Amino acid sequence: MTRDEFISLAAAEQESLRRFLLSLCNDAALADDIAQDALVNAYVASASFRGTARFSTWLFRIAYNCFIDRMRGRRLQTAPLDTSAARAVPGPEAADGRFRHEDLHRAIGMLPDKERAALLLFYMEDKPVKEVAEILEMPAGSVRAYLTRGRQHVKEYLEKWKTR
């Protein structure tokens, strides 16, 4: 795969990859750094890409592994939360939308890595369970279990904060 071919393939996935990592890390600079690492690693390994999986699945798997490597030995900080995107929520109920957004992303930030990744890939990136399973390198049944547990945990956090 030439550099131009790689760049054109990566360009199509760039935004969703960065959004996924940003939601995963809650830190824009760190997310972009991991995304750069992932893309460089993917380029170095592009000769081994056989096309058995979709390019986006392969790229997300590399990015997720980069994220895991980066987080190994370092606990993910759930605060301070990057709320710059929350301020951009439009509409007449902007304030309400902002709080809902902040609460949701705070709740997601408190989930364990795998639950958070499964939720973000399935709900935010709209990836099917099979693809999520390939990215997270686990059986589809485990992904469904993580999704159920993650949803339950998010619901519990949101209800707890609502009653305060």
Next chain:
Amino acid sequence: MENEIKEFFRQTAPKPSDPTAFRLELNARLAAVESVKAYHDREVRRLRRIRRLTFVAGLLLGGAAAAWFILHPVRLPELPLDTRLPEGASTVGASLISWGVACLVVGLAIFFPLRSLRRQKKILF
């Protein structure tokens, strides 16, 4: 229900910063990777050539030494077990020492290129 959650996630998804700056940085990193890769490939080719040359030189030298020893047999005097060596005489022959030195030279010639190749692999992969 699932679709509603998906829609909610989509609406509240964070927006990554300027894509142009990200793309520029990525291009710079990929260019750097390419130059390192090109250097690495060049070095691998060079070391492979050196390894081949060392192998051939070793074969030729070894063959020549073996042929020389075969064509020039040394007849050693038969000594009884209780023979005493004269003062200052060594039990290690000069040919044995030269053989040892030749082995050392060939060994080093193989060892250093391989070590440097392994180091480069470690750096890159």
